[in-house]
Amino acid sequence: MALPPQTARVVIVGGGVIGCSVAYHLTQLGWTDVVLLERKQLTSGTTWHAAGLIAQLRATKNMTKLAKYSQELYGNLEAETGVATGFRRNGSITVALSDERREEILRQASMARAFGVEVEEISPAELKTRYPHVKAEDVKAAVYLDKDGQGDPANIALALAKGARMRGAQVIERTKVTGFARDGRRITGVQWQAESGESGEIACDMVVNCGGMWGHELGRQMGVNVPLHACEHFYIVTDTIEGLGQLPTLRVPEECAYYKEDAGKLLLGAFEPVAKPWGMAGISEDFEFDQLPEDFDHFEPILEAAVERMPLLAEAGIHTFFNGPESFTPDDAYHLGLAPGMDNVWVAAGFNSIGIQSAGGAGMALAAWMDTGEKPFDLGDVDIARMQPFQGNKTYLFERSKETLGLLYADHFPYRQKATARGIRRSPLHEALLREGAVMGELAGWERANWFADAGQTSDYAYSWSRQNWFDNAAREHAAIRENVGIYDMSSFGKIRVEGPDAEAFLNYVSASNLSVPVGKIVYSQLLNSAGGIEADVTITRLSETAYLVVTPAATLLADLERLRRHVGDHRVCLFDATAAEAVICVMGPKSRALLQRVSPNDFTNETNPFGTAQEIEIGMALARAHRVTYVGELGWELYVSADMAAHVFEVLHAAGQEMGAKLCGLHMMDSCRIEKGFRHFGHDISSEDHILEAGLGFAVKKTGVDFIGREAVERRREEGLKSRLVQFMLTDPEPLLYHAEPILRDGAIVGYLTSGAYGHHLGAAIGMGYVPCAGQSVQDVLGASYDIEVAGRRIAAKASLKPFYDPASERVKA
CATH class of the missing domain: 3.30.9.10 (D-Amino Acid Oxidase, subunit A, domain 2)
Incomplete structure (x- = not known):
């Protein structure tokens, strides 16, 4: 039996179908110094007993792209390698x-x-x-x-392994990985022991965890979190x-x-x-x-x-x-990509019983990512960076895994919430909101008020594809935001402090916006990749000459923090997660200024606190920082309050608000308000493969003569012209509901799909957004066409607009 070499460019740990696929695709890209180590025999973990179903359709465009690629690959493997894969298209x-x-x-x-x-x-x-x-x-x-179709799982893996060997990879069985040599954020060597008794270490540039159901423990040995059970x-x-x-x-x-x-x-x-x-x-x-x-x-x-x-x-x-046994992840999506906490540890594991249909595409995508250092297309659904550190907790994984297997065939209702492993991350306002009728949803472990039940109403979801039991509740919350004032909790916001003498220069390099601004200025910005795609969608507030606060969605905090860390270079900055330090209480609506003036002696006028600025304030008997920004399209403030004073500030606001008819609101309201205003949702409307200009966010790029990541791609697209545009749609029929992925038809032909959708309670119809091709076309050409949206096979006429349907000039925001 061959023994492992002393050095390798990459060591892949695990010889199931995904490990073999990664090896195959790396060698296809010209990597020859590839070593795959398998503790026993190839396919001997889960692959050998998989059912071998190979479906095309997944929940998103790119997951479908990967599944279709797997089919095409398996159909051609036998001719390439001589190993029969048993693949046939039987429907x-x-x-x-x-x-x-x-x-x-x-x-x-x-x-x-x-x-x-x-x-x-x-x-x-x-x-x-x-x-x-x-x-x-x-x-x-x-x-x-x-x-x-369907195929022979073991032979598909063996064919991939043979293809990798044919191009120079070493696939070594009966050799267990026993440990890793580590230097800071890098693994420098993989320690191994063969069944024959020999042992050694492979010095390597990269390592890939393809350990399947061993992936969690293997990840811990590598110093990374791979939540699966x-x-x-x-x-x-x-x-x-x-x-x-x-x-x-x-x-x-x-x-x-x-x-x-x-x-x-x-x-x-x-x-x-x-x-x-x-x-x-x-x-x-x-x-x-x-x-x-x-x-x-x-x-x-x-x-x-x-x-x-x-x-x-x-x-x-x-x-x-x-x-x-098969491995399952907390959200039924597999883990792929560069693992947080390390700079050369990659993961491809946790395939939730769809490993055979996913392995070809996942291996291709990961190999391309490893080869270039950037995702080949949006992989946010499966990016390992979406997993929060606490999700590696074994008790959590045990409880959640009872549910996730069954969810594969459960009704995939919109807004469906996980039932297990709940209550882990709670805002300082959690109990107070529950007392007021909050119905909680969960995101990244955070319990968040999605809607508020009325007195006597059941405080739970009754799921449906049509109007759910909270539809009217959210409509009333929506109306409060549009007509009066609403209060809601956004403490789950990710908060990253960037501090140090080079904080300004660093943020000017990693973001597309100008951060050379006065103290107190809030900048809406994107972090781009080299292709001009959007890796993060954030607000950045300058707190002092040497300190900034980067605020990001709860689900992307870890990914955004890791992206910043990996680009620090020689900049003299310190980055740390300050999420738990501050609660965020949002006060929004045309009467929000009046409410704040009741509880604070500070000045909230446009002269002192214009839109896009923050100020330190007194509120009740506490202190806070008032950020004048909005995600609902109204006059309003986000109040950043030290976690120890948050309950007091909420009580003061709530009591004063009762005299004005203020309403407690949930995040379903926020989603319907933001889509009326045309505000983008990261992970749906904007992603790493969506160019910032085509997303309609060119206004956030405010740099001349300053180098920043993605600058060349932005300038090139401005010269070449846009290939697509993000368009807002409103159905002409007030009854149907939109969620996401509904086809967009222009003059009768499908040209795209909705990236997100929600009901616009103020506008009285469902609203969606989606990209449509526009190469060589004027704005008049795009908007002059006839549009329909297909909902469950039925085509419904829709109005199209590049400007927000609600308050297109943002007069209400700046009132």
């Missing part, structure tokens, strides 16, 4: 048994069309034609994707069924079941609502192609429903009852 069918699920799969079909995936809505009769063995009398709707995953395989024939994959989500035909047998798999976490005490050193003990009682409810759905199962014998 797939998803059925709905309820009206709500019918709405969901029809919306998914519309989304598929927007993403360029061929999809067909079929009737129950057509379902029986394509899948004659299924009971279809209670089926409400079905969709068919003819390009979906193994769960038991069950399926049965029947004996050979005479005359079964080749069939598409069938998914019946409401019965938590999928059916796969393979070589005359039928595989029935389950994603049960409450999963069984596994491996809490660690994974055995000897684990290799292992199965877990059968638990027929746990699987029986799925099987009973399946026998009703597929009567032939009652006559077929069970050849195999299988239970094997």
Whole structure:
């Protein structure tokens, strides 16, 4: 058996399908000094027992792009390597048994069309034609994707490994990684021990954690956080069924079941609502192609429903009852990218039972990222930097993993909240808001008031694809912001202090805006990549000659902090996370100034505190810093209050507000107000692949003669002209609701999709935003076309605008 070399450009740890894919794609880019180490045998963890379903459609455009790439890759691997992958396009069918699920799969079909995936809505009769063995009398709707497929998971991995070897990679089995040599934020060596007894260390430039269900512990050894937990995953395989024939994959989500035909047998798999976490005490050193003990009682409810759905199962014998472990992440999205805390540790792990269909694309994307140092396109959904440090907590992972497996087949209702592992991060106002009827949602672990229940109303969500039970509550909160004054809690804002003699020069380099501003000035800005794409969307307040506060969305705090750290270079600055130090209480609406004047002796007039400035104030018996900015499109302030005084300030504001009819508001209100005003939402409307000029944010680029990251790309696009524009749409029918990913049709043809959507309560219709192509076109050309938005297969006329539908001149903001 070959022993590892003494040096390598990169060491990949883990020989499942994703580790093999990363090796394959790095060598495809010309990397030859690639070493993959596998503790036992390739595929012996999870890959070998995967079901091998290879679907195209995912929840976002880029995840769909990666899945489609995987299909194309697997179809060509056999010709390249000589290893049969078993890949065939047999199609797939998803059925709905309820009206709500019918709405969901029809919306998914519309989304598929927007993403360029061929999809067909079929009737129950057509379902029986394509899948004659299924009971279809209670089926409400079905969709068919003819390009979906399946393959042999182990052989796909082995083909990828062979392709990597053919281009110079070393794939070494029976060699366990035992530790790492580390120098600051870099791993300099990977320590190993072979089963034969030899040991050593590979000096390397980079390391990739492809450890699958071992990825969490492996990450800890590397000094990085990789939150995932193994769960038991069950399926049965029947004996050979005479005359079964080749069939598409069938998914019946409401019965938590999928059916796969393979070589005359039928595989029935389950994603049960409450999963069984596994491996809490660690994974055995000897684990290799292992199965877990059968638990027929746990699987029986799925099987009973399946026998009703597929009567032939009652006559077929069970050849195999299988239970094997797979890893799941807290949000059902896999982990990919450069790990926070280190500068040369990469991760590709936690594939939530879709590892085979994801591995080709994920390996391609990670290899491109490693090769250039920048994401090849937006990977925010799976970027490991989205994970918060606390999410590596083992108790948290154990509790959350019970839910995440089942969520794969649960109704994907808009605004659906996780039910497990809640209450971890709480604002200083948390209990006070609950007493006032707050209904909490969760983001990045933060409990945040999404809406306020009325007296006697159930303080919980009743999910639906149509108007949910909080719709009217949010409308009233929206009206308070537009007509009077509202108060809401944004303590979850990420807050990064940037301090030091070079703070101004550093921020001028990493951001697109001019930070050479007076103390107290607030600057809305973006951090760009070299292509002019938006890596972060922030406000930056100058607190002193040497100190700034960078405020960022809660979910992107860690990613933004890491981006700043990685670009410090020789700048004399100190960066630290100050999120927990200050609460943020927002006071917004045309009467917000009047409310503040009741509780503070300070001057809030335009002369003293114009829009885009901050001032230190007294409020009640406390101190605060009042930032005059808004994300709801009204006159208003964000009050930054030391966490120890936040409850007092809230009590003072709330008491004074009662005399004015002030209303406590939640974040559903904020989303509907911001979309009326055309304010962008990072991660949806703007991302790393959206050019700042095409996003309509050119006004935030205010630099001449100063070098900053992305400057050349901005200047080049100004010279070449825009290729697309972010356009705001308002439906002409007040009834339908928009969420995201609905197709945009211009003059009858699909040209894009909505990046975000919400109901505009003041405007009286659903509002969305999305990019449309405009190369060589004038503004009149873009706006003069006829637009429709497709919602669950129905086309609805829409008005289009480049300016906000609400207060386009921002007169209310600056009042």
